[in-house]
Amino acid sequence: MMGIxxxxxxxxxxxxxxxxxxxxxxxAEFPSIAPWECFSFRWFNEGKxxxxxxxxxxxxxxxxxxxxxISSLIIGAGVVTLSVPIGMAAAIVLTQVRSxxxxxxxxxxxxxxxxxxxxxxxxxxxxxxxxxGLGGExxxxxxGRNGIFLTILAQTCFISTYCFLIFVARLQRFDQTQEExxxxxxxxxxxxxxxxxxxYLSPAIxxxxxxxxxxxxxxxxTTVFSILxxxxxxxxxxxxxxxxxxxxxxxxxxxxxxxxxxxAxxxxxxxxxxxxxxxxSQERFVKEKAADNRINKKYKAGFKxxxxxxAILLIVVFATYGATQIVxxxxxxxxxxxxxxxxxxxxxxxxxxTLESNELTDEELSGGSLGGNxxxxxxxGDPSLFQDFGGFD
Amino acid sequence: MSxxxxxxxxxxxxxxxxxAKNVNVKVNGGEFFSFLGPSGCGKTTLLRAISGxxxxxxxxxxxxxxxxxGIGPNKRPTALIFQNLALFPLMSVSxxxxxxxxxxxxxxxxxxxxADELLELIALEGQGEKKVHQLSGGQxxxxxxxxxxxxxxxxxxxxxxxxxxxxxxRQRMRTELREIQxxxxxxxxxxxxxxxxxxxxxxxxAVMNEGELEQIGKCDEVxxxxxxxxxxxxxxxxxxxYGKVTGIKGDxxxxxxxxxxxxxxMNETKKLNIGDxxxxxVRPESLFIxxxxxxxxxxxxxxxxxxxxxxxxxxxxARLQSGAKIKFSVPNAIDTSSISSGSSIALGFDxxxxxxLPKASLxxx
Numbered sequence: 001m002m003g004i005x006x007x008x009x010x011x012x013x014x015x016x017x018x019x020x021x022x023x024x025x026x027x028a029e030f031p032s033i034a035p036w037e038c039f040s041f042r043w044f045n046e047g048k049x050x051x052x053x054x055x056x057x058x059x060x061x062x063x064x065x066x067x068x069x070i071s072s073l074i075i076g077a078g079v080v081t082l083s084v085p086i087g088m089a090a091a092i093v094l095t096q097v098r099s100x101x102x103x104x105x106x107x108x109x110x111x112x113x114x115x116x117x118x119x120x121x122x123x124x125x126x127x128x129x130x131x132x133g134l135g136g137e138x139x140x141x142x143x144g145r146n147g148i149f150l151t152i153l154a155q156t157c158f159i160s161t162y163c164f165l166i167f168v169a170r171l172q173r174f175d176q177t178q179e180e181x182x183x184x185x186x187x188x189x190x191x192x193x194x195x196x197x198x199x200y201l202s203p204a205i206x207x208x209x210x211x212x213x214x215x216x217x218x219x220x221x222t223t224v225f226s227i228l229x230x231x232x233x234x235x236x237x238x239x240x241x242x243x244x245x246x247x248x249x250x251x252x253x254x255x256x257x258x259x260x261x262x263x264a265x266x267x268x269x270x271x272x273x274x275x276x277x278x279x280x281s282q283e284r285f286v287k288e289k290a291a292d293n294r295i296n297k298k299y300k301a302g303f304k305x306x307x308x309x310x311a312i313l314l315i316v317v318f319a320t321y322g323a324t325q326i327v328x329x330x331x332x333x334x335x336x337x338x339x340x341x342x343x344x345x346x347x348x349x350x351x352x353x354t355l356e357s358n359e360l361t362d363e364e365l366s367g368g369s370l371g372g373n374x375x376x377x378x379x380x381g382d383p384s385l386f387q388d389f390g391g392f393d
Numbered sequence: 394m395s396x397x398x399x400x401x402x403x404x405x406x407x408x409x410x411x412x413a414k415n416v417n418v419k420v421n422g423g424e425f426f427s428f429l430g431p432s433g434c435g436k437t438t439l440l441r442a443i444s445g446x447x448x449x450x451x452x453x454x455x456x457x458x459x460x461x462x463g464i465g466p467n468k469r470p471t472a473l474i475f476q477n478l479a480l481f482p483l484m485s486v487s488x489x490x491x492x493x494x495x496x497x498x499x500x501x502x503x504x505x506x507x508a509d510e511l512l513e514l515i516a517l518e519g520q521g522e523k524k525v526h527q528l529s530g531g532q533x534x535x536x537x538x539x540x541x542x543x544x545x546x547x548x549x550x551x552x553x554x555x556x557x558x559x560x561x562x563r564q565r566m567r568t569e570l571r572e573i574q575x576x577x578x579x580x581x582x583x584x585x586x587x588x589x590x591x592x593x594x595x596x597x598x599a600v601m602n603e604g605e606l607e608q609i610g611k612c613d614e615v616x617x618x619x620x621x622x623x624x625x626x627x628x629x630x631x632x633x634x635y636g637k638v639t640g641i642k643g644d645x646x647x648x649x650x651x652x653x654x655x656x657x658x659m660n661e662t663k664k665l666n667i668g669d670x671x672x673x674x675v676r677p678e679s680l681f682i683x684x685x686x687x688x689x690x691x692x693x694x695x696x697x698x699x700x701x702x703x704x705x706x707x708x709x710x711a712r713l714q715s716g717a718k719i720k721f722s723v724p725n726a727i728d729t730s731s732i733s734s735g736s737s738i739a740l741g742f743d744x745x746x747x748x749x750l751p752k753a754s755l756x757x758x
Contacts, residue, residue: 181479184444185493186467186544195496199483285527 017257024250027337029056031247038336039326043251059251068236071148072217075232078152079159079216080209086156087163087208088201091171110165112158121225124154147228154226159215163208170204395422395579396470396547398443402452405438405604412438414604415452420582420597422547425574427583427591430601431627431756436584439601440550443582444473456548471548472541476556478533480525486536487512487521493544511539514576531562538573548580555590567594588628592616600624602756618660619748622672627756631674632719635752638669646749648673651715655691657749670752677708679746680721682729682738689741695719697734 023031027038029048042048047058059065090109097105112120132144143149174197182192198205220234227235240249398420405413413435420426428436441447442454445466454461461469472493481489488495490511491504499507512518515535520528528536534554541549551570555563571594574581585591591598592612599609600623608620619625622633636650646659648671657673665671675691683689695711702708706722707729713719721740723729732738 175477175479177475177477177479178481180446180466181473181475182481182492182496184446184466184471184473185496185540187492187496188467191496195492196481282527285523 017253020250021254021257023247024254026247027340029246031245031250037340038333040333040337042337043247044255047246047248056246056248058248059255062248064231064236065233065248065252068231068233071227071230072233075148075151075155075223076213076216078148079155080212082152082156083160083163083212084205084208086160087165088167088205090160090164091167092197094168095171095174095176110161112161115158117158117219117222118225120157121154121222124150124157124222124226125228128153145228147226147230150226150228151223151230151232154222155216155219158222159212162215163212166208166211167201167204170201174200396457397422397455398548398580398582399455399458400439400443400452401455403439403442403449403454404451405435405442405447406450411435411604413442413449416604416606418599418606418609420580422580423578425571425581425583425594425596427585427595427598428601429585429588429591429598429628432586434601435604436601437552438604440473440552440582440584443548444471444550445469470546471550472544472546473550474537474541474552474554476552476554478537478554480533480537480540482525484525485521486517486523486525486528489525489536490521490539490543492540497544507543511543514542514573515539530558531566534558534566535569538570542573542577545577546579548582549574551581551583553585553587555585556587563590570594592628600628602627618658619674619750620660620663622674622750622753622755625674625748625750625755630677630720632677632680632721633755634673634675634717636671636673638665638667638671638749641665641667645744646671648749652693652713652717655693655747656744657691657747658745659749663750665749665751671749672752673747673749675742675747677720677722678706679742680719680740681742682723682727682732683741687741689743691742691744691747693719693740693742694737695721695740696737697732699734700732 019033020031022033024043025039025041026032026036027040027042028035043058044060045058046061048056057063057065094102094105094109128144128150132141134140178196178200179192182196183189187195218234220238223232224235224238231239237249237252240246398418400416400418403413403416404411416439418426428439430436438447442449443456445461445464445468448462456470466473481492484492487505487508491499491508494504494507508521509518512521515538517532517535517539520532525533525536537554538549555566555570558566567590570581583591583594595612597609597611598615600607600615602623608615608624610618615624615628619628619631625631626633634648634650634652634655636648636655638646639649639654640647641659642656644659644661645656646665648655648657650673655673655675657675659665680693681687681689683692693713695713697709697711699710700707701710703722705725707725707727708720708722709729709732711719711721
């Protein structure tokens with residue numbers, strides 16, 4: 001019973017992601033699983049070249065997406081370099097203030113998290129618009145109307161608070177006598193900071209940087225206001241959705257998911273390796289200490305088959321089987337796509353011919369008979385007629 | 394190498410609370426000096442005043458006859474060993490030891506050389522690459538000492554560094570500390586609430602209570618001639634006998650209690666007059682079951698209540714006729730089979746082994 005609930009829960013969590021990931025490989029122009037057109041990687045490459053605009057561009061050819069990613073990365077880097085030091089400084093101050101002030105200081109510090117992001121975005125724009133207005137045509141006016149700069153500032157407002165919370169959690173476990181010990185041994189305050197506090201905080205610095213970057217990268221509601229005329233990844237995606245979604249977005253989502261999974265797995269592998277190394281060093285230490293060599297014998301290294309190997313074998317078997325099936329059924333590649341396009345085009349031609357044959361004569365038009373409407377209705381009722389037409393870009 | 398430390402009229406206040414009040418001590422160079430007192434008596438505050446973490450509210454701290462006010466802990470010729478040791482967990486043993494050299498910009502080779510020297514001093518040769526958490530409690534202790542000694546401080550301050558160790562290790566570390574002190578020959582100022590530690594290691598001790606100094610002196614002096622009832626009961630155990638002075642014979646005074654009259658030594662500085670409320674103190678080990686050839690001038694009748702075997706000693710808990718409790722100890726070698734609980738016996742003690750002091754509060758009431 002328990003197993004079913006867990007299955008439902010995970011299906012609920014990951015089902016949409018899995019379905020969306022599959023649609024990225026369907027060559028059809030609208031993200032769908034059924035009807036399945038062709039298995040293709042076109043949405044990861046140049047997509048479908050539409051001469052009326054870029055709305056069907058794949059990941060590789062969509063220049064707006066590229067610009068958005070680049071400015072998202074710039075903003076992310078800016079936010080990390082600003083909010084990590086701000087969060088750290090604020091957390092260190094928290095350990096220094098007296099207990100009566102501490103609660104007030106803490107409440108004020110976490111307040112930006114509670115503000116709606118929209119308000120932070122709008123207020124940043126309003127403030128900098130005024131500042132830019134003061135400086136005439138100079139540097140200040142440029143910078144005050146620079147979307148990327150404003151977005152960095154606006155996001156830093158609340159992301160530095162998340163960093164602050166991470167540092168506070170780490171600092172709570174800090175033994176302050178270590179600072180005193182370092183001072184007593186002759187270190188200056190600066191040396192205490194760089195030789196004792198920063199090494200201690202380094203795990204928090206790393207996780208604060210990662211979290212700040214992720215928050216910045218995925219932020220929409222602050223960014224959409226503060227970005228002004230520029231575009232970030234999230235605003236590009238949002239504007240694309242407004243024009244009708246293409247499977248390129250599924251491809252993008254799958255890429256992001258894959259990158260996340262790879263990063264998480266890499267981190268986990270590295271962590272386990274470090275843990276193992278630590279355990280080994282402890283073991284060696286125990287062995288050194290133990291004069292009795294019976295313990296040494298017990299720790300003889302043996303050859304072990306890693307548990308993951310069965311899973312890897314299964315995946316390989318399924319992948320090979322799936323690939324052969326796809327090739328056998330001619331479901332993959334340019335030929336399949338061409339065939340599908342041709343079919344669509346022939347349909348289009350057919351419909352054009354129907355249209356021509358149904359063309360009203362001047363007589364019918366002047367006759368005032370509006371019975372022809374029904375014929376037109378037939379044409380417009382055909383859902384595949386305007387399938388190739390995605391709108392004006 | 395070593396330096397005198399002088400506290401002149403030092404008071405430390407937190408709001409209206411006096412953590413230390415008018416403390417005057419002069420610790421001589423090269424001395425092993427202990428501050429002994431119950432927890433919360435202000436001894437750690439004094440240590441922090443000497444090391445520079447706490448500026449005295451009044452008075453001055455002088456090290457080597459130089460006024461230390463306004464000089465931070467990193468500029469004073471002192472090194473402090475913390476109660477929790479405060480070793481740096483992210484550094485190796487050698488890095489810990491050489492930290493004070495590193496912050497002074499000493500070259501890497503020289504740091505390594507000095508760290509190796511110190512590792513030898515604390516008998517941990519070749520273990521410099523280990524991380525702190527790989528060391529045992531006693532080894533950590535020694536690393537903390539080595540780290541403090543790395544820059545050759547003139548004064549080493551120790552804040553109950555042995556309190557976290559188990560009994561056997563503590564006893565061994567006492568001797569080791571004493572040996573290290575003799576080898577490096579610098580002033581050690583030691584803080585403890587454990588009178589055993591203070592008595593076995595120190596040249597002199599200062600007993601503190603509620604921020605004030607009660608007595609300063611050599612260990613045997615403090616133990617045998619306590620100046621106040623607090624010292625009498627805090628350093629070692631003591632049986633108080635409450636009463637009034639009824640007569641004075643030279644340096645001895647006669648005290649009249651509810652259970653009889655006893656003769657006890659008066660302290661030169663605490664002279665008593667007839668009629669004064671006072672307390673006579675007699676230690677459990679000074680009370681004995683008299684035999685024919687024993688000479689003693691005080692006799693005390695008690696009712697045995699219970700018995701406790703401690704190993705080297707046998708402790709008896711008894712009551713006087715007035716109901717006052719009394720404890721006495723006899724060495725394990727002495728046959729006590731005739732004494733059973735409920736029996737009444739007469740004990741003796743010599744007036745030279747007993748002290749009489751003006752009435753004041755005890756350490757444990």
